[in-house]
Amino acid sequence: MTDEARAAAALWGATHVRLILARENAVHEIALPDGTRAALRLHRIGYQTQASIASELWWCSELAALGLPVATPVESRAGNLLEPLATGRLASVVRWIDGTPLGTAGVPFPEPVAIQTDRHFRLGQLLRRLHTASDGLTLPATFTRPRWDAGGLVGEAPFWGRFWDHPRAAYVQRAVLLAARDAVRLHLDRTNPPIGLIHADVLRENVLFSESYPALIDFDDSGFGYRLYDLGTVLSQNQYEPARDELRDALMAGYGTQDVESVELFTMARTLASVGWTMPRLAPDDPIHISHLARAEMVARRIMA
Structure with missing residues (x-):
């Protein structure tokens, strides 16, 4: 899990910090290149499809743009909201919300x-x-x-x-x-x-x-x-x-x-x-x-x- 998370974090140019939760998804805290905190999600294989996760990220981006307090998706260095990993998982990143x-x-x-x-x-x-x-x-x-x-x-x-x-x-x-x-x-x-x-x-x-x-x-x-x-x-x-x-x-x-x-x-x-x-x-x-x-x-x- 740690190697997988580090490889995924690198796609965002981020530094892996720690595992937060391992349930449906494995959620990790990471540090983005600008120093801000974010949550890296390694999506559970077989639960949501790639199209479904991409739809979720689109929806949250739209809600955040309208000023709603939701976790805003972050693009990878390649400009993608969703990245495939060699392990078969999909990875996404959302900005950290304190609270x-x-x-x-x-x-x-x-x-x-x-x-x-x-x-x-x-x-x-x-x-x-x-x-x-x-x-x-x-x-x-x-x-x-x-x-x-x-x-x-x-x-x-x-x-x-x-x-x-x-x-x-x-x-x-x-x-x-x-x-x-x-x-x-x-x-x-x-x-x-x-x-x-x-x-x-x-x-x-x-x-x-x-x-x-x-x-x-x-x-x-x-x-x-x-x-x-x-x-x-x-x-x-x-x-x-x-x-x-x-x-x-x-x-x-x-x-x-x-x-x-x-x-x-x-x-x-x-x-x-x-x-x-x-x-x-x-x-x-x-x-x-x-x-x-x-x-x-x-x-x-x-x-x-």
């Missing part, structure tokens, strides 16, 4: 409720800006991204996998997951919400706050989907928070929606999708399998009740 994550997955917010409701309100405002700006773009003919539509969330082959077939799900849990899947499908059939470009992974670690203002990073899972799914993704990590409903209401107020039913259904949809995400990525004995199943069951029972 403190909204929180840590599985860890209760340490700050007072008033601070967190304010942060969720501002995040809701940013998501509204993101969606509005994206709707105004003219996409190139080659633009392609995953679809978080009905098929991608609860179809026969969801983008992150058939969550109801999770091998660690107990019989009762599987029954609840199937009922929740039907509930999401019925809601989508009944309401037919519009689809546009969404971030699709607005988790705590992907929202960085500088003072009181949020920025978004990691558009790796972004695509075409229901706009309120972005709100549901935020709220999926708040389900054990004592102020869960206050945080939901603040996020919705910032976004400018009063559609509690849809936001709750998309929160449930995200917890279901996250169960599917675990299956091909985590070791069979990883405790996250059990915790994600328990959360999805809890949320489904609460919302369907």
